[in-house]
Amino acid sequence: MKYEAEEYDVAVIGAGHAGCEAALACARMGLKTVIFSISLECIANMPCNPNIGGTSKGHLVREIDALGGEIGKNADRSMLQSRMLNTSKGPAVYSLRVQSDRKKYHQDMKHVLELENNLDVKQAQIVDIEVIDDKVTAVVTQIGATYKTKAVILATGTYLMGRIYIGDVNYESGPDGVFPAKQLSDNLKRIGVELRRFKTGTPARVNKRSIDFSKMEEQFGDDEIIPFSFENKSYEKEQEKCYLTYTNEKTHQIIKDNIHRSPLYSGVIKGIGPRYCPSIEDKVMRFADKERHQIFIEPMGENTEEMYIQGMSSSLPEEVQIKIYHSISGLEHCEIMRPAYAIEYDCIDSTVLYPTLEHKKIPGLYFAGQINGSSGYEEAAAQGIIAGINAALKIKGREPLILDRSEAYIGVLVDDLVTKGTNEPYRMMTSRAEYRLLLRQDNADIRLTEKGHEIGLISDERYNQFINKKNNIEKEILRLKAYNVKPSEKVQEFLKKYNSSILDSGIKMSELLKRTEINYKILGEIDENRLELPRDVCEEVEIEIKYEGYIKIQKDQVDKFKHLEKKLMPKDIDYTKIKGISLEARQKLNNLKPVSLGQASRISGVSPSDIAVLLIYLEQYKGKKNNG
Amino acid sequence: MEDTIAAIVTSSSIASVGIIRVSGKKTFEIIEKIFVPINKINKIEQQKMRYGHIVYNKEVIDEVLVSYFISPISFTRENVCEINCHGGTVILNKILDIVLQNGARMAEPGEFSKRAFLNGRIDLTQAEAVIDVINAKTEKSLNQAQKQLNGGLKNKIGEIEAVVLDILSDIEANIDYPEYDVEEVSNNKLISNLDIINNKLIKLEKSFDKGKILKEGINIVIIGKPNVGKSSILNALLGEERAIVTNVKGTTRDTIEEYINIKGIPVKIVDTAGIRESNDIVEKIGIEKSMQAFNIADVILAVFDASKELDEEDRNILCKLDNKKTIILLNKVDLDKKININELNNKDYLYISVKENIGIDELEDRIFNVANLDNVAGDNDVILVNIRHKNIVSKSIKQLTDIYEDINKKTPIDIISIKIMEILNLLGEITGKTVTDEVISKIFSKFCLGK
Known part of the structure; x- marks a missing residue:
């Protein structure tokens, strides 16, 4: 029996990494919000790898934090090991990654939700979304409770029609043994949401006590722990170790002998899996000439002996998995606590969404996370906060928040999803960001805090601290640019010490800093007016000066990019009538209705030649408008 | 893009045949009004040519061939007709005028290409190449443009x-x-x-x-003191009497530019006023211009009179040639040779006589070689x-x-x-x-x- 329950501004369906950010954003922006989860024990669960961050994903976490999200703070709270990756490759791709205590991560996030004013946390399965006059009006639970709402954010992860595959066995299930969401799929189709199947997978968890670590390489965290959240200061903590081992010929042979038993290869799984995070059988079959693959052993938490075996995700039968794991050096006697599995789930083609993540045909219905075809906690959280912010802004009658590709990785992520769409689970990568020297993880706050403050997710206090930091950076850069270094004995000695060529005449301090072998810290030895500045300020000053020339190149590229972004496509344009563009492009353009010429240029199937025609068409269109 | 446009698409120079292209919705309608085919059957067929007359006010204007291209199989993807008529500006303009009077408008420069582009017939690089095709001066450069x-x-x-x-x-x-x-x-x-x-x-x-070089050609400058036969050499290369040739020194008071075509490559030849000291103001200006042309030249043809010994003025000219690709022409070999070859600083030289047509063909070959045109003409890259x-x-x-x-x-x-x-x-x-x-x-x- 249905009954009328409470009324909310926003209902969030699913309390994974997307749902949590979405719900917190709405509640913190003052809207009456409810978040539903099939099981409250699964809030912010990490059903796959127990870590947050990494290349480009670390960037996303920093950006979410700068907008006022929670993932960065929560990752700092539950950190087991912290590393800055890629430090030898240039500041744009430095990537922060932490191993997380999975249980603590869940508990802390759950507690944050519970403590949030304006936010109700409910254990319930949503089975239906009511739409009246093409507008979302309510959500209905399995029990029949009907919650009226102005907006719904769908963040169903892998729960929607979830099906788990382990070898020849498969059954309906959500991740980690939780039951899946079933009725919702049919009801989504009924209101006009088309669904498709994607697949992902996870490796086994094994008992730490059964692993022989003496046969593996140890991997330590960094000495200096750099927090994700711009609100947190550097801190010290005893860190856990990770371990590295490798597959071998024996492993590969077992896989080849049993490949016919993989549902991926026998064709039982129809969903498309991620190329970027392949199963071990995929790796062995696709890279046949590779002698070994890396396997990382990572801790799951402080209060558990479970270890995560990264690089060994599989959908082979359990008994084959055991053989495979036992073939690996150090895992000969490992005890598998949870087997590896593949999971298939319903998701949408994300090109039906606006860059606000609202459905183009169902106002008030937003989508975030894996349901949009993405993979990864960080990708999910990024979409969550964008969907949450925009749902809230719309209800408040304010302008939407759309980040473009030159502003944030989040902008790249959302633009890729809604413009290009994806045929496999979408993973963020630094190579997807065209202007990555500008989109560094260190300057995420400089790029986005202002916006976070404006929409009301960043407190005045934090904002003022940020302004202070920004001023410090600017002042210090100006000081170094004005500072004349004379070729004194002390300076020449200093340069010799660091294998840098000595000076013929005076030089600006900023020019010295541009030398590869010189950095900001050691310059302190000859800098007579050096101020005590915080680590993050020094870092920013150094990067901005050292890479000034390259930053300029990227800023010029951005100017060009913005030029096409600013050319807005008229809303009433009928692309089928433009003869010069290809048939495919006409259809795609008509379906997608791009906001700008820039967006149009990124639609797959729309060629540069089509864009050239559109450019001229726009000129003529303008001409006609002006004349008539 | 609703307009029907027309233009003369062949070059304006004197030729026996010229073409007027018409493109747009009203193309066939216009042609029907002005063209009377011999074969009276009123049927338009794809990529067919029809023979007949352009008739205006019941008067036959010209005997023509009209080719038909039905949209979208045409250069612009619109309906297109091309009227092949007799060459010459008068007749071409007359027919174009008739077409315009019957409902077409004059095409802007490059407008056919623009329509081809806008209608998806060609892409941007191709559109750009079309411009190059239009501007091509010789066959070789046309080839390149077409390759593009x-x-x-x-x-x-x-x-x-x-x-x-x-x-x-x-x-x-x-x-x-x-x-x-x-x-x-x-x-x-x-x-x-x-x-x-x-x-x-x-x-x-x-x-x-x-x-x-393919597009603009190479620059050749003819120098030499007055009356050694510079203008005659130019005329010999051109194969026509263009420069005024007299026995009076300093007849060529201005530089004269002409294009010739050596094995498909355009060559611009500049005949100079001669280089010497002069008090004549008009001639002085000419000499100055000669020096300018000399400075930008790719190849110099330095002309001396083989029937005389080199004098001071000749030697001055020889001095100027040091850093230039040069062919020394010893003209008037039909007379007694008096010139001392050893004084030519080991430079490449060629005996010629314009009067007796000695060495002119070889001169073309020499120019081809000295300017390294072989490289240009032969390369398929x-x-x-x-x-x-x-x-x-x-x-x-x-x-x-x-x-x-x-x-x-x-x-x-x-x-x-x-x-x-x-x-x-x-x-x-x-x-x-x-x-x-x-x-x-x-x-x-x-x-x-x-x-």
């Missing part, structure tokens, strides 16, 4: 882009998977790949000089003919030079990749992959867009 029209340049750039992408994907794999044992991009591998790009770009850049393309290639080479320097300075690979990416962006401006409205407006400024 067929995508030759695009393929060449494609080869380079493929290597750039290769480098970038290596770098990206390193960055996105920092912990995996992806093969690190070594500087050696990077540099060897960059070298491939560099060599290809430099070759392309160099080809522009050839392209320029893609050649850059367009200055916009050349500038982009030069910019890319500059970018590469920077990259080599950065590698030396041990700049992090990710930072370097930004400049490598920039090369890709630059090259995309040639092929049209990088769409910027500046590029498009630059190209279509020649198409008179926006009217």
